[in-house]
């Protein structure tokens with residue numbers, strides 16, 4: 001296996017710092033022409049600093065790589081469009097999009113105002129929509145594309161004080177589940193990274209959420225997350241619909257599964273008391289399985305796609 005990016009263009013949003021910077025440097029080292037997108041704002045999403053994306057481009061060029069900056073705000077439709085336009089104008093194609101840009105507006109739900117909600121959903125979830133919506137026609141026309149969105153265990157499992165962030169991060173899982181289906185016949189693979197690595201963002205998470213876990217996250221490096229992102233963005237990866245957690249050299253899959261539950265029995269009465277009395281069977285995850293779409297497992301789907 002060789003995860004090379006020679007002759008490929010990779011867009012990394014939020015690439016001016018932290019995880020995105022680590023991804024961008026590694027893509028460039030592996031031959032990619034990189035669009036380094038970053039507004040350069042503060043961790044709450046306020047302010048702008050074009051020097052942040054420009055510095056990563058300089059670093060890439062100093063190492064012999066190729067990169068162009070984009071200072072666009074991916075939370076705006078025009079911003080996402082311009083990120084892709086930057087790639088097309090400079091390099092004429094887009095092979096992979098890494099949706100990584102993000103902010104934090106942590107507050108207990110009762111203190112979270114509409115602006116905190118909209119800013120978080122905008123940077124994270126709409127930030128995926130805007131760039132991917134612009135890249136999608138390019139992928140379809142090329143009949144090739146790779147997408148890696150960046151979720152969080154906050155969205156997958158929950159974290160106190162992150163209602164906006166957790167909702168946005170979980171929303172990406174829904175977006176992936178649909179795009180993996182719509183991209184399939186065009187060779188577009190859509191996957192998700194769930195990272196943990198010490199960045200300025202983790203430095204702001206209050207230790208009250210779980211002192212032990214945060215302390216552990218703070219010794220993990222962004223560079224230890226990047227290999228999973230690079231593999232999923234490469235032409236070597238033919239899987240789609242995966243959520244991979246990466247932290248400190250550990251990698252594992254996160255999935256939404258379907259329980260076996262209890263089957264319908266035609267004519268049998270199923271009232272609330274019956275549900276309560278059978279709650280442990282209904283909620284059991286024994287023999288649970290992952291669905292590929294509404295009605296098929298991946299194995300069902302692959303069998304149906306085989307020529308007769």
Ligand SMILES: NC(=O)c1ccc[n+]([C@@H]2O[C@H](COP(=O)([O-])OP(=O)(O)OC[C@H]3O[C@@H](n4cnc5c(N)ncnc54)[C@H](O)[C@@H]3O)[C@@H](O)[C@H]2O)c1
Pocket residue numbers: 013014015016017018019020037038039040041042043045052072073074075100101102103122123127150151152153194195196197198199200201202217
């Ligand atoms: N660090 C972790 O442990 C961790 C854990 C789970 C998820 N994440 C996610 O990983 C991603 C990267 O986080 P990080 O820890 O490297 O944080 P970071 O703050 O170091 O980097 C995020 C970058 O995104 C940029 N950005 C923010 N909003 C933007 C916008 N609208 N348009 C363009 N750029 C924008 C910022 O300027 C910043 O440079 C985020 O989506 C974050 O939610 C990080």
